[in-house]
Amino acid sequence: MAYIKKNNRLSLPERFATPVSVYVNRRGFLKSLGLAGIGSWFWLNGCFGNGEPAAQGLNSVSQTIPAAIPPYPLARNPLYTADRPLTSELVAAAYNNYYEFTTDKDQVWKLAQGFEITPWKIEISGEVHKPLTIDIDDLLKKMPLEERVYRHRCVEAWSMVVPWSGFALRDLIKLAEPTSAARYLRFVSFYRPGQAKGQKAAWYPWPYYEGLSMAEASHDLAFMATGVYGHPLPKQHGAPLRLATPWKYGFKSIKGIVKIEFLRERPKTFWNDLAPAEYSFSANVNPAVPHPRWSQATERVIDTGERIPTRMFNGYADQVAELYRKG
Numbered sequence: 645m646a647y648i649k650k651n652n653r654l655s656l657p658e659r660f661a662t663p664v665s666v667y668v669n670r671r672g673f674l675k676s677l678g679l680a681g682i683g684s685w686f687w688l689n690g691c692f693g694n695g696e697p698a699a700q701g702l703n704s705v706s707q708t709i710p711a712a713i714p715p716y717p718l719a720r721n722p723l724y725t726a727d728r729p730l731t732s733e734l735v736a737a738a739y740n741n742y743y744e745f746t747t748d749k750d751q752v753w754k755l756a757q758g759f760e761i762t763p764w765k766i767e768i769s770g771e772v773h774k775p776l777t778i779d780i781d782d783l784l785k786k787m788p789l790e791e792r793v794y795r796h797r798c799v800e801a802w803s804m805v806v807p808w809s810g811f812a813l814r815d816l817i818k819l820a821e822p823t824s825a826a827r828y829l830r831f832v833s834f835y836r837p838g839q840a841k842g843q844k845a846a847w848y849p850w851p852y853y854e855g856l857s858m859a860e861a862s863h864d865l866a867f868m869a870t871g872v873y874g875h876p877l878p879k880q881h882g883a884p885l886r887l888a889t890p891w892k893y894g895f896k897s898i899k900g901i902v903k904i905e906f907l908r909e910r911p912k913t914f915w916n917d918l919a920p921a922e923y924s925f926s927a928n929v930n931p932a933v934p935h936p937r938w939s940q941a942t943e944r945v946i947d948t949g950e951r952i953p954t955r956m957f958n959g960y961a962d963q964v965a966e967l968y969r970k971g
């Protein structure tokens with residue numbers, strides 16, 4: 645979280661946003677980018693430009709993307725669209741924050757591949773009438789599934805637009821039947837330092853934990869993502885279950901969720917505990933409030949390198965501003 649890379653400029657044609665299954669292994673794809681003969685090594689090294697030779701390239705990233713087995717792809721809900729093009733899938737899949745594996749955004753996709761996501765159980769507990777421990781596959785069968793295109797704005801000032809697959813968090817809340825005492829939700833990620841080497845870094849309070857108020861968690865926009873780009877989530881995006889709260893900075897969108905607790909009191913959160921002056925509990929996107937170490941007025945689109953203005957609540961003010969109105 646501490647550093648922003650400034651050198652991730654690349655410019656790709658619009659057609660790069662084609663779903664990966666359509667173009668992977670298609671002859672002429674690299675040629676169409678003018679990179680044939682130079683190959684994927686140059687492509688990755690060139691666009692991520694971190695000074696280290698990227699050992700593997702486009703094809704390797706594409707191999708981390710799961711097949712679109714049923715129920716994927718899901719019907720897209722037309723209520724949730726963005727006014728910007730989708731981010732190219734392979735760029736999103738090769739540029740991640742997932743400190744359980746590494747703090748190096750360019751390397752998460754590689755280091756996450758040994759992580760085992762089957763079987764995967766989620767515990768739902770606390771102030772609920774129906775506490776439940778359920779396998780992710782069974783949970784999916786109970787939830788109304790759909791695809792939503794959401795903007796994502798990291799507190800480090802990079803952004804993307806991706807089609808998440810999954811279900812509204814409010815549907816999971818209905819399933820759990822919270823008691824009248826439940827005022828907050830707390831989410832907890834897995835703890836498996838044997839498979840996630842970043843968790844050996846003892847200065848982080850593993851496992852990752854996050855929270856929302858009940859009003860935020862019950863809002864239409866709060867989404868539990870199980871897939872992206874029409875297939876199950878790649879491991880680097882937080883498989884098999886992650887949160888997507890698009891009006892908040894990206895660190896609220898906790899990945900690899902194993903537990904959801906309903907609480908009376910506001911829970912602590914991972915980044916707020918680490919650096920309370922820099923990362924708040926609410927973490928609502930606000931271009932007028934700079935991070936203590938950088939401006940939040942603009943953001944860098946990860947695939948095009950374009951700088952665009954950051955919008956209040958990341959462009960979702962019409963939907964969520966009422967949540968924060970006083971009185």
Ligand SMILES: Nc1nc2c(c(=O)[nH]1)N[C@H]1C(S)=C(S)[C@@H](COP(=O)(O)O)O[C@H]1N2
Pocket residue numbers: 739740741742743744797798799833852880881882893894895896897898899900
């Ligand atoms: N468990 C866990 N969840 C996490 C993180 C993390 O390090 N661990 N990073 C967060 C941050 S800072 C961002 S910006 C998003 C990145 O999601 P993406 O890699 O799918 O783009 O995941 C969030 N969820």
Ligand SMILES: [Mo]
Pocket residue numbers: 741797798799800893894895
């Ligand atoms: Mo982030």
